[in-house]
Amino acid sequence: MTAEKMALAKAINESLRTALDADPKVLIMGEDVGKLGGVFRVTDGLQKDFGEDRVIDTPLAESGIVGTAIGLALRGYRPVVEIQFDGFVFPAYDQIVTQLAKMHARALGKIKLPVVIRIPYGGGIGAVEHHSESPEALFAHVAGLKVVSPSNASDAYWMMQQAILSDDPVIFFEPKRRYWDKSEVNREAIPGPLHKARVVREGTDLTLAAYGPMVKVCQEAAAAAQEEGKSLEVVDLRSMSPIDFDSIQASVEKTRRLVVVHEAPVFLGTGAEIAARITERCFYHLEAPVLRVGGYHAPYPPARLEDEYLPGLDRVLDTVDRSLAY
Amino acid sequence: MTVESTAARKPRRSAGTKRTAAKKPPGSQPDLVQLLTPEGKRVENGEYDAYVADITPEELRGLYRDMVLTRRFDAEATSLQRQGELGLWASLLGQEAAQIGSGRATREDDYVFPTYREHGVAWCRGVDPANLLGMFRGVNNGGWDPNSNNFHLYTIVIGSQTLHATGYAMGIAKDGADSAVIAYFGDGASSQGDVAESFTFSAVYNAPVVFFCQNNQWAISEPTERQTRVPLYQRAQGYGFPGVRVDGNDVLACLAVTKWALERARRGEGPTLVEAYTYRMGAHTTSDDPTKYRADEERQAWEVKDPIQRMRTYLEDSNHADEGFFAELEAESEALGKRVREVVRAMPDPDHFAIFENVYADGHTLVDEERAQFAAYQASFADEGEGK
Numbered sequence: 256m257t258a259e260k261m262a263l264a265k266a267i268n269e270s271l272r273t274a275l276d277a278d279p280k281v282l283i284m285g286e287d288v289g290k291l292g293g294v295f296r297v298t299d300g301l302q303k304d305f306g307e308d309r310v311i312d313t314p315l316a317e318s319g320i321v322g323t324a325i326g327l328a329l330r331g332y333r334p335v336v337e338i339q340f341d342g343f344v345f346p347a348y349d350q351i352v353t354q355l356a357k358m359h360a361r362a363l364g365k366i367k368l369p370v371v372i373r374i375p376y377g378g379g380i381g382a383v384e385h386h387s388e389s390p391e392a393l394f395a396h397v398a399g400l401k402v403v404s405p406s407n408a409s410d411a412y413w414m415m416q417q418a419i420l421s422d423d424p425v426i427f428f429e430p431k432r433r434y435w436d437k438s439e440v441n442r443e444a445i446p447g448p449l450h451k452a453r454v455v456r457e458g459t460d461l462t463l464a465a466y467g468p469m470v471k472v473c474q475e476a477a478a479a480a481q482e483e484g485k486s487l488e489v490v491d492l493r494s495m496s497p498i499d500f501d502s503i504q505a506s507v508e509k510t511r512r513l514v515v516v517h518e519a520p521v522f523l524g525t526g527a528e529i530a531a532r533i534t535e536r537c538f539y540h541l542e543a544p545v546l547r548v549g550g551y552h553a554p555y556p557p558a559r560l561e562d563e564y565l566p567g568l569d570r571v572l573d574t575v576d577r578s579l580a581y
Numbered sequence: 582m583t584v585e586s587t588a589a590r591k592p593r594r595s596a597g598t599k600r601t602a603a604k605k606p607p608g609s610q611p612d613l614v615q616l617l618t619p620e621g622k623r624v625e626n627g628e629y630d631a632y633v634a635d636i637t638p639e640e641l642r643g644l645y646r647d648m649v650l651t652r653r654f655d656a657e658a659t660s661l662q663r664q665g666e667l668g669l670w671a672s673l674l675g676q677e678a679a680q681i682g683s684g685r686a687t688r689e690d691d692y693v694f695p696t697y698r699e700h701g702v703a704w705c706r707g708v709d710p711a712n713l714l715g716m717f718r719g720v721n722n723g724g725w726d727p728n729s730n731n732f733h734l735y736t737i738v739i740g741s742q743t744l745h746a747t748g749y750a751m752g753i754a755k756d757g758a759d760s761a762v763i764a765y766f767g768d769g770a771s772s773q774g775d776v777a778e779s780f781t782f783s784a785v786y787n788a789p790v791v792f793f794c795q796n797n798q799w800a801i802s803e804p805t806e807r808q809t810r811v812p813l814y815q816r817a818q819g820y821g822f823p824g825v826r827v828d829g830n831d832v833l834a835c836l837a838v839t840k841w842a843l844e845r846a847r848r849g850e851g852p853t854l855v856e857a858y859t860y861r862m863g864a865h866t867t868s869d870d871p872t873k874y875r876a877d878e879e880r881q882a883w884e885v886k887d888p889i890q891r892m893r894t895y896l897e898d899s900n901h902a903d904e905g906f907f908a909e910l911e912a913e914s915e916a917l918g919k920r921v922r923e924v925v926r927a928m929p930d931p932d933h934f935a936i937f938e939n940v941y942a943d944g945h946t947l948v949d950e951e952r953a954q955f956a957a958y959q960a961s962f963a964d965e966g967e968g969k
Binding site: 308313314316318319321322323324325326327328329330331332346349350353354357358359360361362363364365366367368398399401421422423450496497498499500 | 721722723724725726727728729733734736738741743744745746747748749750751752753755756774775778779781782785938939940941942943945946947948
């Protein structure tokens, strides 16, 4: 019974359940997380089993959710708050950036802020405005925050456990279009460190680096490229702050080419940071400039256009070809 | 000078409650809780007398002492800023009664969430005044362990701390403890969304928190009329908890009203909003110039309501303090000033590597990497200096 197959959303649910069971200081907070179980049902059944005092439905006020979570953390609790959708995090952005991220340093390390902020993010589900964004770079840019995103059920389960155990605030981006994707979860495995990247497919000709919802796209791209005789390695970053540059570097030293793929706009995004650092670290190994595939410098488009906006198989493969052509 | 506002804001000596009657809607004349008149006469108050009924002469002298020493500390800090020893200072001049009265109402296990001007409350909580100066001198961004005195870090973003206070109070309730929380903010902060959200959350969860608004009439250059159309204490009603306006220059009234509100919180009756009606006698911070935005007559009208003089008159008239007490306090006050001067001037610049300290509790590879780069860069200078 060590491994069982479950959907990514279910894995997070199970992870939260495990955490609630293990530590009475763990709290779940957010809009609709109680009776409804969250709009994606990620917290389904938790209030029923742990009570309204542990799984707390909140007023509809994001700054209030994060701000009170900070106060609860100061009192010794470990709140896990849900921001219903990516685009709704901005009313809480002030609390996250000016308060949550800095308080540990301001108190000379005397207080800890173990707050996890869960944000279902990204597109591909045909949603309306403010429901499909990828604002991870805005958080990764802020010192004091950790920013992670799982790409599969197993990571979702384990990374959530690690995020809750962390004494630092963690922004936990959940790839909402992968919520229903199933994979094996081994609850007895010993997970690697939260910030560690992982090679999810070995290859020799080029490295694709991605995280969250784009890992699957990259794996599919690598499979398609295989048919054309190209061997692509896929690295799942898992963490955007910190970024495991060592693992990317090791892969690039082997393949000599790197393409970074994310849904967020390319401009000043996670890919830009990776391109700069890997160019610095692997200058004499690279056969081509680091290329990026991602969203455009435009508001996330209406749902009927999102397939044009989001990186798909063809855009990834097209960029792979550009890299290989150098 | 802003002629229009000066005319409309002509001060009235009768009470601190009706400065701009013409601008205020009818029916908003507030009840001001007062136990000591500006002339230092003790007046009866059926509702709140009970909360100071058993106060001893020694405790009364203690309140006076707190206010005098806090004012001395504040004056010293202002001077030190003028001498270039502090980058900035936010003076509490005029607000001593509001801070000492409310601060002395707290119990040791209560938790205080201040803004950046609560030097008097910090004093009551036993925070070393020197600790308050680090941030203003630029040697740290906070500088103390909030848990050592249950006094949170100064918060500069207006109103953010009211939510932290509410969350902390929710935690107290979950723990089944009977402690309470007090959150300080100003009339300007009352316009912030976070303050409104803290009212909502605290009411909904019945959190044991007292919101202590020091309405000092000015948010830098913006008067209270730019923040609200109704007296601030009345806001509470819309959220479903009581609001009280207290004479913020009356230390006894501030003590009594805050005690009442904290006891309500302890009994599980939820939040209270206390509006301490007071006046900021100085600038918002040493960076602004109040003569550009407010009339001198207004300041003069508040001078006669001075919280310290009023308490002194009361102590003298009631024979609770003699000349020896005042002389001793004067000497203590001078000694405090001297100590503050010395402490500030001796405050060392932080170690360069402090930049990288405590960014994360669990560590972070990027911080480690940049610390190492910084160390190498620093070391390169050391090598040059040694002529290697």
